[in-house]
Amino acid sequence: MVEKDDKRGFIREFEKVTDFFGKFATQALKESGYLINRLADRFS
Numbered sequence: 047m048v049e050k051d052d053k054r055g056f057i058r059e060f061e062k063v064t065d066f067f068g069k070f071a072t073q074a075l076k077e078s079g080y081l082i083n084r085l086a087d088r089f090s
Contacts, residue, residue: 047055064071
């Protein structure tokens with residue numbers, strides 16, 4: 047999808063994953079964002 051510049055397809059796949067995880071998707075996004083930010087702070 048990325049190589050074909052299929053942005054809509056890419057977004058649809060992320061929406062499917064969000065649907066799969068349900069309510070946990072929001073929590074997982076917050077937690078992963080937190081971890082990424084901490085790693086970025088550590089290595090900057």
